[in-house]
Amino acid sequence: MALEVMARASTPIPLDASFRAEPGELLALVGHSGSGKTTLLRTIAGLWRPETARVTVDGEVWLDTASGVNRPPHRRHVGVVFQNYALFPHMTAAQNVIAAMDPGAPNMRSEAERLLALVNLPGLADRKPAQLSGGQQQRVAVARALARRPQALLLDEPFSAVDRATRERLYDEIIALRAHLKMPVVLVTHDVNEAQLLADRMVVIEKGRVVREGTTAEVMADPEALRAMGIREIAAMLPAIIVEHLDDGLTRLDAATGPLFLPTIEGAPGTRVRVRIMAHEVILARARPEGLSAQNILAGKVTRIVSGTGPGVIVHVAVGGDEILARITRRAADQMRLQAGDAVHAIVKSMAVARDHVARAPARGEAAQ
Amino acid sequence: MDWTALFLSLRLAGWTVAILLPVSILAGRWLAFRQFRGKGLVEAIVMLPLVLPPTVFGFYLLVAFGRNSPIGAFWQEAFGHQLVFTFEGLLVASVIFNLSFDIQPAQRGFEAVPVEVREAAACCGMSPWRSLWRVELPLAWPGVLTAMVLTFAHTLGEFGIILMMGGSIPGETKTIAIAIYDRVQGFDMAGAGIMSATLVAISLVTIAATYMLSARVGRRLS
Numbered sequence: 136m137a138l139e140v141m142a143r144a145s146t147p148i149p150l151d152a153s154f155r156a157e158p159g160e161l162l163a164l165v166g167h168s169g170s171g172k173t174t175l176l177r178t179i180a181g182l183w184r185p186e187t188a189r190v191t192v193d194g195e196v197w198l199d200t201a202s203g204v205n206r207p208p209h210r211r212h213v214g215v216v217f218q219n220y221a222l223f224p225h226m227t228a229a230q231n232v233i234a235a236m237d238p239g240a241p242n243m244r245s246e247a248e249r250l251l252a253l254v255n256l257p258g259l260a261d262r263k264p265a266q267l268s269g270g271q272q273q274r275v276a277v278a279r280a281l282a283r284r285p286q287a288l289l290l291d292e293p294f295s296a297v298d299r300a301t302r303e304r305l306y307d308e309i310i311a312l313r314a315h316l317k318m319p320v321v322l323v324t325h326d327v328n329e330a331q332l333l334a335d336r337m338v339v340i341e342k343g344r345v346v347r348e349g350t351t352a353e354v355m356a357d358p359e360a361l362r363a364m365g366i367r368e369i370a371a372m373l374p375a376i377i378v379e380h381l382d383d384g385l386t387r388l389d390a391a392t393g394p395l396f397l398p399t400i401e402g403a404p405g406t407r408v409r410v411r412i413m414a415h416e417v418i419l420a421r422a423r424p425e426g427l428s429a430q431n432i433l434a435g436k437v438t439r440i441v442s443g444t445g446p447g448v449i450v451h452v453a454v455g456g457d458e459i460l461a462r463i464t465r466r467a468a469d470q471m472r473l474q475a476g477d478a479v480h481a482i483v484k485s486m487a488v489a490r491d492h493v494a495r496a497p498a499r500g501e502a503a504q
Numbered sequence: 505m506d507w508t509a510l511f512l513s514l515r516l517a518g519w520t521v522a523i524l525l526p527v528s529i530l531a532g533r534w535l536a537f538r539q540f541r542g543k544g545l546v547e548a549i550v551m552l553p554l555v556l557p558p559t560v561f562g563f564y565l566l567v568a569f570g571r572n573s574p575i576g577a578f579w580q581e582a583f584g585h586q587l588v589f590t591f592e593g594l595l596v597a598s599v600i601f602n603l604s605f606d607i608q609p610a611q612r613g614f615e616a617v618p619v620e621v622r623e624a625a626a627c628c629g630m631s632p633w634r635s636l637w638r639v640e641l642p643l644a645w646p647g648v649l650t651a652m653v654l655t656f657a658h659t660l661g662e663f664g665i666i667l668m669m670g671g672s673i674p675g676e677t678k679t680i681a682i683a684i685y686d687r688v689q690g691f692d693m694a695g696a697g698i699m700s701a702t703l704v705a706i707s708l709v710t711i712a713a714t715y716m717l718s719a720r721v722g723r724r725l726s
Contacts, residue, residue, distance in 0.1 A: 182623050208626035209635075215627040221620035225642045234638065235628035283629055 138192050138287045138319040142178050144185035150174060150343035156287070156319035156336075163322045163334035163351070165364060171343035172323045176289050179321065180215050181208035192286045214280030218292040220272045222264040228275045229260035235282040250278040253315065255308055270301035277312070288320045294329060299491060303401075306332055307495040314497070327368040331355050331411055332494040339363060356451065356460055358443035369414040369449060371460040374496060377406045385430075385485060391455020396430040397488045407496035414449060414462035416487035420480045421471060431483040433459065437475050440468060452481050505698055508675050509683035516591070516679060517659035520598045521652050524606045528651045532610025533640065537622070554604045562668025565597045569669070589671045597669045598662065602655045609654060613647015614640065646718040653714040657707040
């Protein structure tokens with residue numbers, strides 16, 4: 136029931152990659168532009184055929200250069216959200232969605248309206264794309280991709296064409312939508328934050344090759360994996376619950392080991408969120424510090440210290456049942472004589488957490504790293 | 505006013521458009537979407553009638569379709585009369601000559617359809633045929649329409665090729681443009697004037713109608 140992809144090519148860019156996405160799983164292909172991640176997505180959709188490649192979905196062979204199988208895109212049940220959405224400009228939102236249904240399917244109009252409601256776009260079914268905002272167009276594109284009843288859903292940089300505020304909202308919507316999706320979802324992005332917020336597993340692509348594949352938490356803690364994307368991207372996701380919005384512009388959240396104060400986070404009290412804590416923004420202390428401006432002090436225990444080739448080390452700190460990462464210099468770790476098992480306090484500046492580093496937690500039962 | 509000549513011209517223009525409509529859609533789409541070796545040469549050949557004097561073009565067609573040519577001999581054999589100096593001969597010449605007026609605008613029309621939109625159509629499960637009807641033609645049709653109108657108006661006014669290929673047989677090959685020339689040769693300036701004005705009026709109305717239609721489509725899409 137999974138999506139399996141293998142592709143090798145020497146032009147237009149060198150490609151030698153294979154990966155697998157399970158049903159219901161969101162897999163992020165992360166890499167710089169030109170790394171080949173979009174080419175891999177196009178290979179799945181049938182818009183590109185590498186010299187050597189094999190694509191199977193649910194055991195169905197879509198492409199196999201060895202045996203000469205190559206289904207054209209319209210014979211693959213694939214839903215694609217293009218970077219600029221590629222909506223049909225002469226059709227209304229509803230017509231765009233209906234266009235992806237099998238001709239002659241029953242109740243197309245009501246099904247289109249159901250899908251548009253699912254992507255939070257009720258009441259705009261009869262607008263043309265030109266009359267919709269970027270975020271609304273993206274939602275139509277998602278509804279259209281789902282109308283195909285795809286065996287695999289492919290998202291090609293779907294958030295890159297909207298402004299930051301809209302993007303934050305769309306992240307939450309995709310997370311909520313995922314409870315309804317049973318097919319593998321492949322997200323192509325150059326944005327590591329986006330991948331960490333949304334993906335269950337990540338494949339880091341560099342120059343057409345897979346440099347690391349694993350759960351999002353594993354990959355995001357691995358300095359070697361993130362060398363290509365920037366070591367400063369190393370971060371952990373900390374689950375928390377919104378408690379209250381304070382008068383001074385901060386939001387109080389409860390994490391496993393105590394309160395967190397962060398700049399205003401949208402969401403009603405009781406909303407479960409995940410907060411991306413950048414490893415290089417975390418300070419470690421052996422004793423609980425006093426008289427400190429930083430608002431968030433989390434007591435925890437060192438579980439692992441990972442050193443790479445650079446001057447830094449990644450310290451894994453268990454806080455309650457969760458984990459945060461601290462990237463400190465090897466010199467500091469040595470001076471502190473840090474070892475696995477040591478009790479430490481992790482200090483996080485409130486202002487170090489950007490607004491778009493917070494996302495809703497997926498619905499219960501939906502595993503996410 | 506030579507009504508026979510006017511109706512002959514309208515008939516010739518109408519048939520030329522009817523034959524070229526599918527040709528322009530298929531050839532224009534092919535040239536717009538496909539990259540292949542020698543594409544520049546194909547485009548140059550398509551453009552050639554646009555720059556050649558019609559008499560030169562007409563001369564080659566006359567040679568190619570004449571009684572002694574293979575094509576002319578085949579026609580004589582199959583239909584019992586020769587191809588040149590007949591309406592069919594004019595129509596064949598008109599179709600060939602108008603390819604450039606026809607394919608070019610249609611090609612531009614299809615080129616205006618973004619490649620992602622075509623890819624989206626395929627990923628929505630549309631076969632190439634369905635994609636052509638549901639997505640490409642609705643977006644490319646201002647170009648296709650322009651092609652048709654240019655072909656129509658241009659055929660009405662064509663002179664050189666028709667003179668070379670058709671002679672001037674009333675009801676068969678004597679089009680309005682030839683009739684005007686005849687009237688001037690016969691010093692009937694008033695008759696020539698009326699027919700010229702009629703031709704101007706028909707052409708102007710056709711082209712103006714196209715522009716207004718295209719502008720409305722443009723507004724609808726933006």
